[in-house]
């Protein structure tokens with residue numbers, strides 16, 4: 001009797017994908033789980049912050065393939081990120097156990113790991129993200145910021161320019177990718193002072209121009225120290241800024257009480273005989 005072929009089940013598909021974080025600082029941030037995903041993979045793809053970190057990774061696995069050469073000035077970053085997904089998925093579909101290693105946390109301001117996991121799962125493969133220590137984690141430690149104290153908003157800096165967003169100045173504001181702020185083309189590695197001036201003009205709707213901004217670079221090598229530069233908002237356009245820096249604006253306004261909700265809570269406490 002003829003039977004229709006069964007669609008491939010999860011079990012039948014041998015390939016798998018793990019996207020793991022390398023952390024920020026070479027040698028000290030890799031978690032045991034991320035390390036074991038790397039060591040047990042058939043093939044490892046790497047998008048790391050530094051050639052030295054890549055050499056270190058090569059000591060952990062004989063088949064490490066760098067994703068960095070797919071970047072090129074004048075080529076859309078989205079094209080590069082799609083190629084990364086295709087490269088990883090080609091090997092998954094060939095039945096390999098694939099590990100993508102990304103600096104920091106693989107799911108923070110990183111398009112390809114999320115997309116590759118989505119595609120792999122849609123095709124019936126096992127796919128998993130293993131978190132890592134991100135620039136955000138290092139920033140809290142090095143700048144002594146607790147995001148729970150006043151709250152904390154994170155934005156890709158260009159998103160503040162391309163879209164109308166509401167900033168809550170009573171909390172911290174963390175801006176990522178300020179070095180290439182305003183790049184509509186997605187083809188450039190940096191923009192410049194004129195583009196940062198547009199960012200400052202947008203921010204000046206919510207902050208005075210003498211408001212402090214912190215330009216932060218976390219250590220990527222164990223011999224480095226974090227770099228912390230403080231300046232007035234008006235001076236941000238003229239500052240030298242690399243692609244590896246994150247900008248923080250401390251709160252500019254006091255937290256505002258909400259008397260109506262407080263009264264409601266007090267009434268509830270009374271009902272429950274807590275007050």
Ligand SMILES: C[S@@+](CC[C@H](N)C(=O)[O-])C[C@H]1O[C@@H](n2cnc3c(N)ncnc32)[C@H](O)[C@@H]1O
Nearest residue numbers: 104105108109134135176177217218244245246
């Ligand atoms: C594409 S995102 C990658 C973030 C990364 N996945 C993570 O978990 O930190 C690149 C942005 O991360 C931030 N970044 C990268 N390296 C950094 C460093 N060493 N110190 C501070 N921020 C950094 C910058 O805002 C940069 O524009």
